[in-house]
Amino acid sequence: MLNLGGPNNLDEVGPFLLRLFADRxxxxxxxxxxxxxxIARRRTPKVQENYRAIGGSSPLLHxxxxxxxxxxxxxxxxxxxxxxxxAYVAFRYASPFSADALRQMQxxxxxxxxxxxxYPQFSCAxxxxxxxxxxxxxxxxxxxxxxxxxxxxxWPTHPGFIEAMAQSVEYALQQIPAAERExxxxxxxxxxxxxxxxxxxxxxxxxxxASMHAVVQRLGTRNPFLLCYQSDVGPVRWLGPSIExxxxxIAAQGQRSVVVVPIAFTSDHIETLxxxxxxxxxxxxxxxIRHFVRAPALNDAPTFQQALAQIVCDHLQxxxxxxxxxxxxxxxxxxxxxxxxxxxxxxxxxxxxxx
Numbered sequence: 358m359l360n361l362g363g364p365n366n367l368d369e370v371g372p373f374l375l376r377l378f379a380d381r382x383x384x385x386x387x388x389x390x391x392x393x394x395x396i397a398r399r400r401t402p403k404v405q406e407n408y409r410a411i412g413g414s415s416p417l418l419h420x421x422x423x424x425x426x427x428x429x430x431x432x433x434x435x436x437x438x439x440x441x442x443x444a445y446v447a448f449r450y451a452s453p454f455s456a457d458a459l460r461q462m463q464x465x466x467x468x469x470x471x472x473x474x475x476y477p478q479f480s481c482a483x484x485x486x487x488x489x490x491x492x493x494x495x496x497x498x499x500x501x502x503x504x505x506x507x508x509x510x511x512w513p514t515h516p517g518f519i520e521a522m523a524q525s526v527e528y529a530l531q532q533i534p535a536a537e538r539e540x541x542x543x544x545x546x547x548x549x550x551x552x553x554x555x556x557x558x559x560x561x562x563x564x565x566x567a568s569m570h571a572v573v574q575r576l577g578t579r580n581p582f583l584l585c586y587q588s589d590v591g592p593v594r595w596l597g598p599s600i601e602x603x604x605x606x607i608a609a610q611g612q613r614s615v616v617v618v619p620i621a622f623t624s625d626h627i628e629t630l631x632x633x634x635x636x637x638x639x640x641x642x643x644x645x646i647r648h649f650v651r652a653p654a655l656n657d658a659p660t661f662q663q664a665l666a667q668i669v670c671d672h673l674q675x676x677x678x679x680x681x682x683x684x685x686x687x688x689x690x691x692x693x694x695x696x697x698x699x700x701x702x703x704x705x706x707x708x709x710x711x712x
Contacts, residue, residue: 360475362448363415371401376450383482411630420624427662455494470504478564480509505702506558513564517664523575529616529652541614547621549595563662592597606693608644624652676705
């Protein structure tokens with residue numbers, strides 16, 4: 358289960374940021390070997406304060422572990438032919454890293470493996486970077502032949518995921534007074550990306566939009582909705598509009614009730630607990646928004662655990678090494694490692710049909 362990860366305590370914030378700003382697959386800076394560490398060091402005290410405000414650590418490993426446990430229970434029931442199943446967490450910038458997961462998989466005697474991104478929508482900066490790191494770790498560990506792999510690289514409109522998100526939005530709407538509920542703005546929020554990645558052809562924006570429209574369609578409400586982005590850092594241009602810029606503007610237009618929907622985040626972490634719940638909520642109240650509610654992260658919701666299990670079950674039944682889109686590199690891609698896979702499982706061959 359691939360994800361960004363987060364510091365497990367305040368002392369890990371600095372190393373976490375150093376890894377993040379060293380990763381050219383997400384942020385490309387001039388003189389990055391010098392500028393990246395400089396930005397990381399300067400941001401560390403502020404980011405430590407942000408983590409201190411939410412309890413001193415990231416809850417991402419906690420929630421991912423619970424999601425994994427629930428997914429495996431449901432998956433064993435739905436796909437007994439491939440059982441027993443085991444789940445391993447591989448974070449990009451914090452422990453447990455890909456190498457940690459691979460060592461445990463080898464010790465447990467695993468032979469068939471699925472690299473399952475926990476980012477529903479594909480981006481080269483998130484799923485792509487995590488997969489590239491996974492394949493590097495496989496080669497560096499000498500485990501090229503230890504496992505046969507397939508990749509679950511995206512699931513932005515999977516019915517189970519959309520249902521879980523819609524239930525979360527419905528819960529949040531119930532926190533709005535009935536008289537204002539139908540006029541409440543659904544403010545979908547996703548992590549921003551550098552514009553350089555988008556202009557290169559990254560599919561992230563349209564996959565985010567696909568998820569948003571699928572949730573709105575499932576809700577069947579007449580609420581207005583808007584897509585914004587958050588968490589831009591560093592001296593590069595980022596995808597917008599930013600939620601921080603949007604909140605004062607929608608308030609000036611007369612909007613008084615908002616439900617924020619973290620469409621790209623399936624677990625609580627600093628972006629939901631810190632940015633949305635604290636920073637953006639404070640901003641919203643300052644500019645006159647009376648009701649500012651966040652749709653709960655999916656965390657260990659049974660509906661979402663079942664969705665994860667169904668996503669894997671469907672993938673295993675298809676017997677495909679990756680999705681149709683996985684091998685399509687961005688038109689402006691310059692990274693030869695992108696969209697690779699180590700020791701892929703043999704694809705299912707469709708039987709010939711005589712007509």
